[in-house]
Amino acid sequence: MDLEGKNVTLHDMSLRDGMHAKAHQITPEQMVAVARALDDAGVPLIEVTHGDGLGGASVNYGFPAASDEEYLRAVIPEMKQAKISALLIPGIATVDHLHMIKDCGVNTVRVATHCTEADVSEQHIMKAREMGFDTVGFLMMAHMAGPEDLLTQAKLMESYGANCIYCTDSAGYMLPDDVSARISTLRDALKPDTELGFHGHHNLAMGVGNSLAAVEAGANRIDGSAAGLGAGAGNTPLEAFNAVLDRMGATTGVDVFKLMNVAEDVIVPLMDQLIRLDRDSLIMGYAGVYSSFLLHAKRAAKKHGVPSGEILVELGVRKTVGGQEDMIEDVALNLARRRADAAELAK
Amino acid sequence: MKVNAALIGSGNIGTDLMIKALRSDHINPKWMVGIEADSDGLKQAAAAGLNTTHEGIDGLLGAIERDDIKIAFDATSAYVHPENAAKLAAHGVLTIDLTPAAIGPYCIPPVNLAEHVGKQVMNVNMVTCGGQATIPMVAAVSRIQAVDYGEIIATVASKSAGPGTRKNIDEFTRTTAGAVEQIGGAKQGKAIIILNPAEPPLIMRDTVHCLTQDKPDEAAITQSVHAMIAEVQKYVPGYRLKNGPVFDGKRVSIFLEVEGLGDYLPKYAGNLDIMTAAALRTAEMFAEEILDGSLVLTAASA
Numbered sequence: 001m002d003l004e005g006k007n008v009t010l011h012d013m014s015l016r017d018g019m020h021a022k023a024h025q026i027t028p029e030q031m032v033a034v035a036r037a038l039d040d041a042g043v044p045l046i047e048v049t050h051g052d053g054l055g056g057a058s059v060n061y062g063f064p065a066a067s068d069e070e071y072l073r074a075v076i077p078e079m080k081q082a083k084i085s086a087l088l089i090p091g092i093a094t095v096d097h098l099h100m101i102k103d104c105g106v107n108t109v110r111v112a113t114h115c116t117e118a119d120v121s122e123q124h125i126m127k128a129r130e131m132g133f134d135t136v137g138f139l140m141m142a143h144m145a146g147p148e149d150l151l152t153q154a155k156l157m158e159s160y161g162a163n164c165i166y167c168t169d170s171a172g173y174m175l176p177d178d179v180s181a182r183i184s185t186l187r188d189a190l191k192p193d194t195e196l197g198f199h200g201h202h203n204l205a206m207g208v209g210n211s212l213a214a215v216e217a218g219a220n221r222i223d224g225s226a227a228g229l230g231a232g233a234g235n236t237p238l239e240a241f242n243a244v245l246d247r248m249g250a251t252t253g254v255d256v257f258k259l260m261n262v263a264e265d266v267i268v269p270l271m272d273q274l275i276r277l278d279r280d281s282l283i284m285g286y287a288g289v290y291s292s293f294l295l296h297a298k299r300a301a302k303k304h305g306v307p308s309g310e311i312l313v314e315l316g317v318r319k320t321v322g323g324q325e326d327m328i329e330d331v332a333l334n335l336a337r338r339r340a341d342a343a344e345l346a347k
Numbered sequence: 348m349k350v351n352a353a354l355i356g357s358g359n360i361g362t363d364l365m366i367k368a369l370r371s372d373h374i375n376p377k378w379m380v381g382i383e384a385d386s387d388g389l390k391q392a393a394a395a396g397l398n399t400t401h402e403g404i405d406g407l408l409g410a411i412e413r414d415d416i417k418i419a420f421d422a423t424s425a426y427v428h429p430e431n432a433a434k435l436a437a438h439g440v441l442t443i444d445l446t447p448a449a450i451g452p453y454c455i456p457p458v459n460l461a462e463h464v465g466k467q468v469m470n471v472n473m474v475t476c477g478g479q480a481t482i483p484m485v486a487a488v489s490r491i492q493a494v495d496y497g498e499i500i501a502t503v504a505s506k507s508a509g510p511g512t513r514k515n516i517d518e519f520t521r522t523t524a525g526a527v528e529q530i531g532g533a534k535q536g537k538a539i540i541i542l543n544p545a546e547p548p549l550i551m552r553d554t555v556h557c558l559t560q561d562k563p564d565e566a567a568i569t570q571s572v573h574a575m576i577a578e579v580q581k582y583v584p585g586y587r588l589k590n591g592p593v594f595d596g597k598r599v600s601i602f603l604e605v606e607g608l609g610d611y612l613p614k615y616a617g618n619l620d621i622m623t624a625a626a627l628r629t630a631e632m633f634a635e636e637i638l639d640g641s642l643v644l645t646a647a648s649a
Contacts, residue, residue: 058537059498059556059598091540094517116544117505120516144544303595319545326500326554330602333590 001216004249009221011045011197012038012238014267015075016087018229019051020292021275024064028074030270035075037266038226039082041258043238045108045221046082048075051231051292052323053087053112054097060325061292068097072104083107087138088128089323090120095127102131110166111157112138114321115145118153122160129161136197137162140322143173143288147185154186164195164221169210170292170322172203172232172285176213187218197221200236202228203285205277207236208244215250227263229271232291233281239263283309287316296325300332310335349375350634351415353407353440354397355431356422357381357388359509360445363611364420364623365392371627373634377414380407391611404431411438417637417644418630421446424511425518436469439646441633443626444472446511447518453526455479456628457578458486464632465641471629474530476618477501477540477553478523479625480586484555484601485531487575488592491567493560495597497533499523500556502541504548507616516540533557551605551617552589559597568592568599582624584608585617 015031035046048071050056050064057063076084085108086101098109109128111121121137128135137157142150154165167182179198186196198214200207211222224241228234239259246256280294289312301308314331352374354361361379368376379392384401392399400406419435420443421428428448435442444451451470454460455478463471473479481499488494520538527536543549572592579586585606593600605617612619636642
């Protein structure tokens with residue numbers, strides 16, 4: 001693989017996707033400390049919001065330690081070079097949030113939909129572009145759409161005004177060939193000046209490999225998290241990916257050793273549990289389940305006395321998509337009832 | 348005796364509503380208005396004997412007096428409704444608004460339909476499909492004790508969400524959240540909508556979370572929820588409690604499924620049924636008032 005001389009924009013997720021792994025309890029002070037360290041290492045783009053994006057504060061997804069606005073107002077004034085992005089999922093957030101984040105000084109808006117539902121993003125992408133944001137269309141659970149179907153959806157987002165399109169492997173299910181096929185199809189058919197991005201999860205330990213495949217196929221923005229702090233088995237470990245790109249002669253502008261230090265010295269001490277490829281994460285990667293379900297499934301398992309792996313497999317069978325966290329307790333209750341019925345029969 | 352009605356909008360909702368209205372004892376669907384001549388809805392309407400136009404609301408206005416149209420159902424979009432509402436009001440037509448435009452007062456039949464009797468309203472809003480499915484449950488909790496926060500999550504099959512719904516997704520979340528407060532009785536409301544493209548399509552699912560002010564009275568809330576389910580089942584037989592109410596501290600969670608009758612779209616599209624059945628039930632109540640002379644429609648001065 002020859003990536004010599006390629007320019008890659010690294011986008012850190014630890015303060016957004018990482019919120020899932022922290023049950024949305026990162027404090028504004030902790031966010032400032034992490035963002036300062038990433039800024040100092042040269043990371044050009046950092047995402048800051050509730051794990052489920054703007055307006056994610058809810059019973060369904062979890063109430064965060066502070067509001068999106070409090071986080072953004074704490075972090076943005078502290079940045080020397082890094083720009084800040086915010087995630088917006090239509091159906092959870094509305095265009096009203098765009099005015100608030102503009103006032104906070106957010107640079108990049110990522111409007112996210114399930115990979116087959118891009119047309120719900122029209123209002124939000126058009127408005128974001130009109131307001132002068134760097135506007136990204138973020139197609140989630142992209143393993144559930146083939147390259148041609150993904151292209152159809154990407155073209156819709158491009159037509160609304162997105163200047164960058166993401167192939168988002170929310171379940172950490174994709175293999176490098178899946179990534180190559182999707183990114184190269186997008187690259188061939190979208191406008192040459194539309195940027196392409198890839199967002200990976202490490203549930204099959206393919207985060208770095210998939211991101212390399214994406215760059216080779218034409219993506220120039222890659223998401224990852226320092227120390228992998230993110231949903232499921234985490235995001236692509238950004239410090240590792242940066243080191244690999246450096247070895248391959250690609251350019252990121254991010255200091256290899258400084259980013260390692262952020263991961264080890266700033267992020268790891270924040271973790272409530274080590275971000276690792278545990279059995280439940282592997283099940284999600286294997287079965288194609290939305291990574292953010294992990295901690296919710298573990299909690300429901302504990303409360304209702306059923307194995308978390310069984311809950312996750314059932315969520316895969318039901319073809320749940322991002323945002324359907326409410327089905328986790330529903331599935332757990334059904335499994336618990338089934339077990340009770342079976343126990344009754346056995347008597 | 349029936350009251351003549353027009354259906355504005357020939358998409359999924361308008362067409363499903365027409366099929367239900369054709370069975371009504373009080374409503375006589377006489378016109379369907381569309382904007383695309385070859386839309387499936389207009390074809391079905393013509394086949395059912397309705398007058399049709401593909402010239403939008405203006406294609407109907409000339410026929411209102413001649414065909415004695417008293418009630419209109421607007422199933423277009425939140426962006427189009429204000430103009431339609433003004434034109435219909437100028438002709439003295441009572442409008443049942445199925446878009447999330449929410450110009451008129453909200454109507455969730457088992458909760459507040461009776462409140463609209465005798466008020467001489469000319470426009471009522473049916474909130475959203477998610478609102479129709481969940482607000483009765485929020486109200487079932489709040490009639491027992493104070494609810495600080497009500498949150499609803501509506502998941503519908505992608506195939507059941509037409510272009511109007513997709514363009515209006517922000518209006519869906521805002522209008523539903525507003526009605527969770529105003530009609531559901533929660534101090535603060537939040538609404539989330541999710542489209543799921545799974546094949547075969549999933550039946551509409553709705554989850555309701557309430558945070559009560561004090562510790563929930565589990566027995567009273569459970570009884571209230573079951574009673575309200577029975578009320579909704581009177582007009583949507585496929586409205587079912589799947590799990591709950593689950594109590595966890597001050598959280599009360601209710602898991603619902605809404606199966607439709609399969610009139611226009613297949614049975615998975617319960618989101619269509621709960622909207623159209625609620626709108627028809629509302630129109631029938633007004634029709635009875637019109638027929639007994641207690642509601643006199645007057646044209647708004649333009």
